Amino acid sequence: MKKISLWEIYKIFFIIGIQLLGGGYVILPLLRKYIVEERNWLSEEELVDYFALSQCTPGIIAGNISMFSGYKARGIFGALTAILGIITPSFFAIILLANILNGAIENKIVQDAFWGIRISVIVLVIVTVKDMWAKSVYSRFTSIIFIVVLIALLFFPISPAIVILLSAIAAVLHSKVIGGKNA
């Protein structure tokens, strides 16, 4: 097979980055179009596998799946190129918007709009929790983790990193105990 050029990888992920609006899940149809159907860098099955893997590995889903796909296309440098491609549009768009907003934020109407937008963010957070819920809280053990973490965070200023570490340890201990019974 002909070696895929890094420039081609950068270009494709840059184009995907521009069209990525509204969260990680949007990347799936874009990847399917550009790299499965048009270029055949991955198979449909590989894409689905990588997507599942991206959700349960640390980091931003869209970033993870880009790196997996880039790696499949061209190894380590492919992964690096893919992530750079996907980051570039974000970078310029944010810096441009930040400068426009810094100038506009004195305006009363803009302030009122942002007051409302902050409530939209809360709604989006709650909707995301609802989406995550089905995939994350499905047994007695996962419910206990959820409740303990929620209560701990609401009443004590704990670092989220500590919470994640302790939950991982709890899960390993739990699987050791259960594993003995079920295996």
Added chain:
Amino acid sequence: MLKLYFLLYYEFFKIGIFAIGGGYAALPFLYFIQSKYNWFSVDELTNMIAVSNITPGPIGINMATYTGYTTAGVIGSLIATCAIESAPFIFSITIMKVYDKFKSCSAVNAVFNGLRPASCALLSAIGLQLLYKTCVTQNPFVIDYKAVILFVILMIPFSFMKKQPLMAIIAGALGGIILNQL
């Protein structure tokens, strides 16, 4: 300044390791950074999250770029963005090298049994705290009815729909202008 860059890299590197389940999983970490360092206010952070939602690119990357930019300019945004992807880059490369083993490894699945609900609870806690701070003013204790009304109005349609960040943010902006200008 160097110390600030270092702290920025360190905090966003941690997000890359511990945020599991997409861009929103980074939110609790950003609020934690806010309360720890005060590089920006809570309202500024929420505004940045909103803008990140409606800017092209992965939301998590946008949030890192924006908060990095607010904290330490263009260099800050570069540092935060590179930092948040550093650990996932190493993870991805490693996973791809041992892909088939990783997929069927029950120990890995067992760990995620604990990580997913924890990540979900982290986000729930942030949602509840933000809701409380927005709807209730402390000293004197006053309920902001306008905020409660807008929250309920937005919550009803958007909780039934597939996640629509752009629509939700436009609706929130319009609601904010209408409720405050009347």
